[in-house]
Amino acid sequence: MSTAPETVxxxxxxxAWSNWVLPGLGLGVRGRTAANAGFATAYVVAFRGAPNWCSAKGFRYGAVSASLVAAGYGVALAIPSVRKRLHELDDRGPEVSSAEWIAVHIPIGTVYSEEMIFRTTLDPLLDNTFGSRLGSVLGALTFGLWHIHPARAAGDSVPVAIAATAAGGVALGWLRRRTGSVTAPALLHLAINAGGAIAPRLARLLGTARP
Structure with missing residues (x-):
């Protein structure tokens, strides 16, 4: 069992890292990606996280989940009214090329970092301390609160960002608990975030069809 002070x-x-320390460093996108990945790795080591990347079950669940997300984006692009809304969304990686944003900063700066911190390390600690039901709630809430400063920096609604990412944290945490591996939530997380970056770009390439 994890101790309460360790879990706190x-x-x-x-x-503190996401909402105060990292913003205070004043880094560009490349610096933030490197800093986040370094912090996540140190966090896993410090709190003895076990990602279990090489999991066939984790890969299967993750591949199916990612495929469903990709299919959802495909359907969205096929509907003219939804494609028009995607067309109007702002790019979230303005400091770097689209290819670098999607191939480097999403998988490393976001997916690797957040999955190593939350699903690999924090969720198991919370489960061991409070049980899986309460641990799931606390883990998802912490994941939501992690996004306070990023939401402010992007000009998004902070309550909406917290609620949306907390809901995502529930799903990602369920996959980790179901498979015993971070591979499944990482693949789903990657599909959601990469798809969210690719879909608006595809919508702009395709143009908006007349209804």
């Missing part, structure tokens, strides 16, 4: 520290440290 495991909750507080990522929140």
């Amino acid at each position: 520290a495991a909750i507080g440290i990522p929140l």
Whole structure:
């Protein structure tokens, strides 16, 4: 069983990092990606996380989940009214090329970093301390709160961002608990974020069909 002080520290440290320390460093997107990946790796080592990347079950669940997300984006692009809304969305990686944003910063700066912190390390600590039901809620809430500063920096609604990412945290945490591996939530997380970056670009390439 994890101790309560260790678990409290495991909750507080990522929140301080994401919302105060990292923003205070004033780094560009490449620096933030490197810093986040380094922090996530150190966090896993410090709190003894076990990602279990080489999991056939994790890969299967992740591949199916990612395929469903990709299909959802495909349907969205096929509907003219939805494609028009995607067309109007702003790019979220303005400092770098689209290829670099999608191939480097999403998988490493976001997916690797967040999955190593939350699903690999924090969720198991919370489960061991509070049980899986309460641990799931606390893990998802912490994941939502991790996004306070990023939402402010992007000009998004903070309550909406917290609620949306917390809901995503529930699904990602379920996959980790179901498979015992971070591979499944990482593949789903990658599909959601990469798809969210690719779909608006595809919508602009395709143009908006007349209804």
